[in-house]
Amino acid sequence: MRRIGILSVGNDCPGLNAAIRSAVVNSIEFEIETMGIKDGFEGLMEDKLDVLVRNDVSGILHLGGTILGTSLFVPEKDEELVEIKNKTIQYGITGYVILGGRNAVRSALNLQRYGIPSIIVPATIDNDLSFTDFSIGFITALEHVTEALDVIHSTAESHHRVMIVKTMGGPGGWLATFGGLAGGADFVITSSDVLNPDELVKTIKHRYESGKRFSLVVIEEGVKLPEEIIDECKCSYETDPAQVIGIYINKKLDIEWRYTNLGYTQRGGTPSSMDRIIATQMSAKAIELVKMGKFYHAVGMKGFIVTEVPYSDTLLNVRPVDYYIKQLAKLFY
Ligand code: F6P
Secondary structure, three states, X not given: OEEEEEEEEOOOOOOXXXXXXXXXXXXXXXXXXXXXXXXXXXXXXXXXXXXXXXXXXOOOXXXXXXXXXXXXXXXXXXXXXXXXXXXXXXXXXXXXXEEEOHHHHHHHHHHHHOOOOEEEEEEOOOOOEOOOOOOEOHHHHHXXXXXXXXHHXXXXXXXXXXXXEEEOOOOOOHHHHXXXXXXXXXXXXXXXXXXXXXXXXXXXXXXXXXXXXXXXXXXXXXXXXXXXXXXXXXXXXXXXXXXXHHHHHHHHHOOOEEEEEOHHHOOOOOOXXXXXXXXXXXXXXXXXXXXXXXXXXXXXXXXXXXXXXXXOXXXXXEOOOOHHHHHHHHOOO
């Protein structure tokens, strides 16, 4: 009987459990055994793995996070990869299904150098992997950003304030841009943008002059601000850019501001229906590839179609958010 090891590498996201469940159910169909590896490759090296049967994945579809746990550890060094190779032989594992984002890709490519087969299933709220339109977790995180903006909107309006809202997801810009578009942001700053301070001030001033006495400014993590803004605000390079922006707007327009970092509220919680569906589909495809012995492929989504891409493609490239979406969002500032 063939046997796969399934594990999560890197940060968690909503929908991982749906992916694990689908991998187990599809494997049973093809008489493939699934070993659930706890806490990523770190767990494998510590022998934290067990066979997953149908009952083990019952009742987890709607749960956020991952029942297996995860770890940021990426096997890189010779001795780590040799140890993983030995564990693979010891446990009779034919190949791995690796769930995750960039760290998962890096791990899979490192394993490939040692002839350890795997398949990648993209799972990251950042949605910035080059080989897929959607990664598991993005749509749920996007909902969280949108809901947060809706909530912040009403209090911003009551107090006539500028609200600065910080998102995760850099440097691809997906959560900030899509979240901003869906949540009606009045200005979005992503980490790949070169901020034009005059444009920011002009936009907010124009809103106030036209009777809209509040603004929502979305700023992605990792934004680097122009030196002159930091200096003018008498801030240091360590000051959170989101706060610098607040100080800057206050300085220029004398409007009260407040700051919210959405932080981990974006990454946790119940997966959206679409995340459950794409997780189920992509894991099913991964198991189909295992059945065919077609390893060293990443599965993905092109629209609603599940795809497979060989590892020889440039899997590590960052996929920036579409320029036209950014332009479209600006129309509503
Ligand atoms: O990988 C998803 C992500 O949300 C990134 O956008 C962010 O940089 C990172 O996780 C932060 O994770 P942590 O604080 O757990 O290291």
